[in-house]
Amino acid sequence: MLVSINWLKDYVNTQQLPPAELGEKITRSGIEVDAVIDRSHGMTNVVVGYVESCVKHPEADKLSICQVDVGEETAQIICGAPNIAEGQKVIVARPGAKLPGGIKIKKAKLRGEESNGMICSLQELGIEGKLVPKAYAEGIYVLPKDAETGSDVIANFNLDDTVLELGLTPNRADAMSMLGVAYEVGAILSEEVKLPEISYQESADTAASMLTLTVDAPEANPLYVAKVVRNIKVQESPMWLQQRLMAAGVRPHNNVVDVTNYVLMEYGQPLHAFDYDLLGTGNITVRHAKEGEMITTLDDAERKLSAHQLVITNGEKPVAIAGVMGGANSEVSDATTTVVIESAYFESGSVRQTSKDHGLRSDASSRFEKGVDPNRVIPAAERAAQLLSELAGGEVLSGSVVFDKVSKEEKIVKVSPDFINSRLGMKIAFEEMLDILNRLKFTTEAVNGQLVISVPTRRQDIQIPEDVIEEIARLHGYDEIPATLPEAETTPGGLTPYQAKRRIVRNFLEGAGLLQATTYSLTSEKSAKQFALEKTETTRLLMPMSEERSILRQSLLPHLLESVTYNTARRMDSVALYETGAVFLKGNDELLNEQEHLAVAITGLWLDNSWQGEKKPVDFFVLKGIVEALSAKLGVELTFERGQMDDLHPGRTAFVVLNGQRIGVIGQLHPSEQKARDLKTTVVMELNLAAILTLETEALVYTQVPRYPSMSRDVALVLSKFVEAATIENVIRSAGGKLLKDVRVFDLYEGDKMEEGKKSVAFSLTYFDPEKTLTDEEVTKAHEKVLAALTDVGAELRS
């Protein structure tokens, strides 16, 4: 809502407050002022000029040489506008003038001819192009004939004004009008509100003699008023009206349309004007549309109507979509002589739905959607009739055609002063509460210590005692509320074990050298299932903004890998990222099964100590090591089993298993997937973190530190390339007996010194007896059993 302060002064005394100060008061008491706009933009030296003569420039087709009377003198000015003509009153920026955008006007020579100033368009005075009347959109603005030559344009045409731009919250529909803002300012400044005085001559003929009205949809349209004004002359509105509309962000058209828009801005009540002769039937019928019925609206769009949409008809065909937009078939034009002014109460839900259906939001629909004041519907129609008789020479037919079933009663809210103070945590005196309510023009009585408040219908946001608390608190001032803390007994607070463990995981991974990433949950059809641990149906948005963000992800890896590629494409060759977040699987009820996952993606060098010559590219075992250490940290037993997954290297992929369930995957990207993503060797991992973190961990009990030394024996084995270390380790463990405490691979050799298809693996075995120091014989005895078992399974002992 754009509020011209000069206009506002018609209704309320603003106490000569500087605009910024007034804006600050409004903001602090309830309605945010987003901007304070000086309409003069600091302009100076801009006057009314009279074009005495206008001839073509001999050297330039598009320029005219004008002799312009600017009051003190007649100045020669070169003008490039196509619509410049002799006899016009125009806006002249004199030499030395300052215009918006830091433009300074100087004497100049244009193609050899002197130019002493500039004839201006409205755009050059800082008015947005879309607000300039169409006739002047492409050229200079022509002032009315009676504009006084030499007079100051800024002062005389309301450009010495400041506009407050209000950022209205949906509850404050009352402030979508100048009168509504006047009530608000009146309450803040303790000033009275002066309503427009409505008076006009009525013709002897009645409106009812020319127009009949039928309302077939009283629920959607409980109040409809029509007035008829005839013998009007459609023309440009006077300057003051045009300027007020432009200040309010409305483009002037002609006096009829401008009057309806002016009253809309003044009262917040949308009006519509029909050309009576084009209606053709002398009847208005309000009904629901027939399914598939068509109408061409004022924006020249042909629109198909549905049965739930309300239309205004002439008894035969639609002439307007109720509360949204008029029809082209009954539009007011320069030829119009008789108009029907419609003022109505359309039910908000109906207008909202229709406006949404057609993608049409107008100044009218946005007010109906939030609910207009039923007590302003009739006054607004009368105000329009008055202005049409004053500005368009119209003859207002007496009376109106009315259908009225709407309730205009004021809401009664009862609240006790103690309740108000206890909810606020402060003491506001009863008298002050009364004073605030009076300033708001809420009729208030004190009955048995209770405030009994009649809320005017313009304030439909005030329904319950808490709403009254807000009114009193905001006008008393939020700064006055003390700062306290809740007095209830204190609770311990804290994280759940799950939340605490999530932080442990985070800290662990960061300690291991990974950066935490955050990616989007919405993805494309193509990426939604890639790397998913569980294959379930995907979930699609009803109305996605793009295909790229249309489906809920089932794996974190596709986006995490996109982030890796983003970095490598910018020459960050070594990247190690992790992310925790939900994946979205089909659930058992209407909601999804949201599973918190952990994903890691690493590419490039894992170890990079360049000047000491230590460089190691990342591999599968980096991630396996991270999972192993993480499982130790969390006290859960995770195992690994060889497996395969699309887009992972078939020989370098393992599933992570928890209690027999596959809850994760580790692997190197498949070379073709790496290529597709423009990556070098990259390893990835994804775990169902929720499955791990929901497990309860056992209490930690310490194991005694060994009191006796342990002894170790190494064994090197030649094995078939395909025998897994874990298989051999199992053989060793089961043969080693209770003295064998630990088995560890310490060397692997697969080079060309080995026979084809073979590899050498060396294990270090640790023997230990918690009761005593082991003797060499005891160890040898145990170790020989191990060696025998190894030979039995075909392992060749290497000397």
Add this chain to the structure above:
Amino acid sequence: MEAQLQELKTQALEKIAEASTVKELNDVRVAYLGKKGPITDLLKGMGKLPAEERPKMGALVNVVREEVTTQLEARMVLLEEEAINAKLQSETIDITLPGRPVKTGNAHPLTRVVEEIEDLFISMGYEVAEGPEVEKDYYNFEALNLPKGHPARDMQDSFYITEDVLLRTHTSPVQARTMEAKGGEPIKIICPGKVYRRDSDDATHSHQFTQIEGLVIGEDIRMSDLKGTLSVFAKKMFGDDREIRLRPSFFPFTEPSVEMDISCFKCGGSGCNVCKKTGWIEILGAGMVHPNVLEMAGYDSKRLTGFAFGMGPERIAMLKYGVEDIRHFYTNDVRFLSQFQRTEL
């Protein structure tokens, strides 16, 4: 023989003084004190002396031998020390070379902000509550006093999955769920999480972002308690000399509703580009829980009251760290992420 002995001593001491390395000194030791050395020879030759002279002569030889030995040992200590020093000198490293890198990662800046806020409220007795990101229309809107067709639904254009299920547009449904689950009992929670709105991504908008909201319900919870709580938050998060101010606002789920500004932490209130010359920075929205919301969740709004507040970690991170584009939080450029490593304590 005595003169011969003195001569021998003088010679030996000279050689000791001349020796410049451990090896040379060892050669001197062997030459004079060794088994084939002149002093040993002298002792062997004592048998030829008359018996009465032998003790005297023996004593004399021993004195000389001891003195030579002492001098030699002293010289040896010196030379060994020199040798060690020379060796250490040759082992000098260039300490200006970089250290062996320690691999470190760090939390995402949004996690950093969220956890800082969580910890602050945990210290004030709050629990952390979480809920689903795909939510029922009921919890996201209806239970929060936003029935179907409510004009305020326009404020948050949403991603629907079915007519009744959508990506949550705020973390408030977690509050609605917690209230329903608590069955009318007092509550003190903080709810962080991801939320989604139908916005085109640009420097200040993101279709996915994070929120953190708080809810306190109890007997006699007052608006002053909200103000006091927010004041503690502002000071802990943005500095002890922060002041707060409340401005009236509107949210369907609170009444009265407020927006909270803090005095600008950059200029202190005199006006700068961070606060757009106003001296104040808008940080969060809050209010007293609307009685409809309490009643919908089964609370007796006459007996229990509450307050709620909500803020955007992105906005806080952008303000705190001077980040100019919200998309940085979702691009995961490591040159951005790794800047949030160090502590600010």
